[in-house]
Amino acid sequence: MDDSHDLTQLDPRYKSMMRLVYSIPAVLLVIASTIAEVAIPGWTGVVWVPGLLLALFLVVYLPMRRFSTRGYSLAEEQLRVVRGVMFRSDTVVPFGRVQHIDVDRGPLERMFGLATVTVHTAGSHNASVSLGGLAHEDALAMREEIRTAIRRDTQ
Amino acid sequence: MTGEAAAPRRTNPMSFAVRAVGLLAQLVVPVVLGGVAILNREGDAGFLAFAVPILIVVILLNVLVAYLQWARLTYTIGESDVRVESGVLSRSARSVPYDRIQDVSLEQKLLPRLFGLVEVKFETGAGGGDDLTLAYLSEAEGERLRELVRDRKDDEPARAPVLSGAPFVASAEMPKETKPAPQAETVFAMDTGRILTFGLFEFSLAVVAVLFGAAQQLDFLLPFDPWDVDGWQQQLAGPGQWLAGLGPVAKAAGIALAIAALVPVGIATGVIRTALREWDFRLERTPKGLRRRRGLLTRTDLVMPLHRVQALRMETGFIRRRFGWHALKIVSLASDSEGANHDAVPFGTLPEIDRVIGLTGFHRPAEDVTWLRATPRYFIDRVVGAGIALAILAIVAAIAVEEPLWILPLLAIVPIAGLGWWRWKRDRRALDQDQVYNRIGSLAPKLSIASRVKLQSVEIAQGPIARWRGYATLHLGLAGGKFRIKGVPLAQAEDWRAHICRSMAGTDFSRLLDTKGSAAA
Structure with a gap:
């Protein structure tokens, strides 16, 4: 994407949150490969090394990639959400087409001070476009910005 | 008006009768089947002594439940909303503000129609088909409710803008009509001849499949076993013996005859199904929008407000296209899950379709519009993808099967590539001042x-x-x-998006629902 420099990055804490989320399967993977290593006789590291690499991929590389491929922009009264490591999607919703706005916070997001903004449109495709990993105050500011834009238009 | 309407009402008492009849009709098949099964077993007549009272109790219970449900369901046409309270053991109350009601539709199925009843559905914008329905009211009451709700909605603008936080709410109402008497102008209608012609093109062998399936499921009802080939041969052994001696030419002729016999069945099915659905089809232009009525046994009555038309779809068939027949469907905002596409002109000529398109404020692509194709890379990648899949299949076949069957998947690549190329040549898309077009399909194109x-x-x-x-x-x-739109070069996709977003940003969603904007006749 040549114009990705206009995009705002998500909050860096989102990376830490993803790391925490992915560390659960990673830890399970390490435990499982350790057990397999002990149980199966043979060269040391045949199971353990790939298991460890996969765990590192999950905890270190994937959150980094995900973080760097995601971004948003609010320029020109449009919400633009870009996401996807393998399957890229680049969605634009003009403020004038937003039906209502949700700001959601799960327990983990609250722990990291993050929030997810979801805008709903009347369209069947992209009926809701959500953007996770925003700092809570940014999410609230974004909601206000979209809401005032809508109110200005309808009056 | 409000005082008279505010009292809770019940649905028409006859609806209880309709439900009871429907219930009994549902019971007939299991009872008959059960009866046949019991009577087939000799000496079990004593069982009937138990079965009949149980059956009667079941029927009475059902009727009682239907009665209680009817008695406990009331609706209130209130000042600002429609409320329905229902439930025998657990009560539920639902309120739908007039603001949220997009339209009121009336439907008559066969049975209610005999009793002169309608099912009234209050369509809200919400997806998921969770609409408020009242079954059943008298035809007059249904019409009255429809008019009432529309009048209430028309009265709204005076006070609605106060609460304009949600654009959808503020904008759902329509400006008051100035014309005192709603006069309807027929825009498109199908007479019997047209419907029969339409039916011919709707050739369908579905009924053959159904008969086949039924024969398989219900063969215990037949006095012989239709799947017993030996039995058939014995039956034919006497007078049918000469058939076997006639040789392969006669056999081929016989098969051709059997296939030819299916043709009338297919045609009859198509004509009957089409006639049932489209009977007395008429599309009228009313002050509220396009009103469509159709159906022989189940007559439906639907209004598509013009300003809520979102998109159009034009379709045709492989053969009917040669005769100049096309269909027009309207994608409308109010409609949710079940009927996103409304048939506006199921079977008509291009001038007839153009007239309806003109009313919706849309237009067909101009002659000089720049049509674009998908990028050739998209076509190549698809063929390569199919080729890889077929090659894998061929390898598997080569390992699993001894004979040279593995060549078949490789041969399939030729027609697949040919069809893909043909599609790539014919599929096209265009963007003009105010509309986007996408045309797919080669023999029966959809636009x-x-x-x-x-x-x-x-x-x-x-x-x-x-x-x-x-x-x-x-x-x-x-x-x-x-x-x-698939296979768009990235630069073009970004360019189109920029153009479309500029058009979208110019108008707020609430303005889209203004009748002024789009009801250009």
Whole structure:
């Protein structure tokens, strides 16, 4: 994407949150490969090394990639959400087409001070476009910005 | 008016009768089947002594429940909403503000129609088909409710803008009509001859499949076993013996005859199904929008407000196209899950379709519009993908099967590539001042027309291969339907998105629902 420099990055804490989320399967993977290593006789590291690499991929590389491929922009009264490591999607919703706005916070997001903004449109495709990993105050500011834009238009 | 309407009412008492009859009709089949099964077993007549009272109790219980449900369901046409309270053991109350009611539709199925009853459905914008329905009211009461709700909605603008936080709410009402008497002008109608012609093109062998399936399921009802080939041969052994001696030519003729016998069945099915659905089809232009009535046994009555038309779809068939017949469907905002596409002209000529299109404020693509094709890379990648899949299949076949069957998957690549190329040559898309077009299919082309202003969002999606090869799928967010264009070069996709977003940003969603904007006749 040549114009990705206009995009705002998500909050860096989102990376830490993803790391925490992915560390659960990673830890399970390490435990499982350790057990397999002990149980199966043979060269040391045949199971353990790939298991460890996969765990590192999950905890270190994937959150980094995900973080760097995601971004948003609010320029020109449009919400633009870009996401996807393998399957890229680049969605634009003009403020004038937003039906209502949700700001959601799960327990983990609250722990990291993050929030997810979801805008709903009347369209069947992209009926809701959500953007996770925003700092809570940014999410609230974004909601206000979209809401005032809508109110200005309808009056 | 409000005082008279505010009292809770019950649905028509006859609806209880309709439900009871429907219930009994449902019981007939199991009872008859059960009866046959019991009577087939000799000496079990004593069982009937138990079965009959149980059956009677079951029927009475059902009737009682139907009665209680009817008695406990009331509706109130209130000042600002429609309320329905229902439930025998657990009570539920639902309120729908007039603001949220997009339209009131009336439907008559066969049984209620005999009793002169209608099912009234209050359509709200919410997806999921969770609409408020009242079954059944008298025809007059249904009409009265429809008019009442529409009048209430028309009265809204005076006070609605106060609460304009949600644009949808503020905008759902329509300006008051100035014309005192709603006069209806017929825009399109189908007479019996047209419906029969339409039926001929709707050739269908579905009924043959159903008969086949039924024969398999219900063969215990037949006095012989239709699947007993030996039995058939014995039956034919006497007078049918001469058949066997006639040789392969006669056998082939026999098969051709059997296939020819299916043709009338297919035609009859098509004609009957079409006549049942489309009988006395009429599309009228009323002050509220396009009103469509059709159906022989189940007569439906639907109003499509013109300003809520989101997109149009034009379709045709492989053969009917040669005779100049086309169909027009309307994608409307109010409609949710079940009927996003409304048939506006199921079977008509292009001038007839143009007249309806003109009313919706849309237009067909101009002669000089610049049609674009998908990028050749998209076509090549698809053929290569199919080729790889077939090659894998051929390898598996070569390992699993001894004979040279593995060549078959490789041969299939030729027609697949040919068809893909043909499709690539014929599929096209275009963008003009106010509309987006996408035409797919070669023998029976489908053309989608969307208004640039009425779109909700634009998404550029790319899979790994598409990213490597530099093309994308353009998803346009359409209220009530899907609109996607595949194999668009990335630069073009971004260019189109910028153009469409500019059109969209110019008009707020609430303005889209103004009648002024789009009801250009």
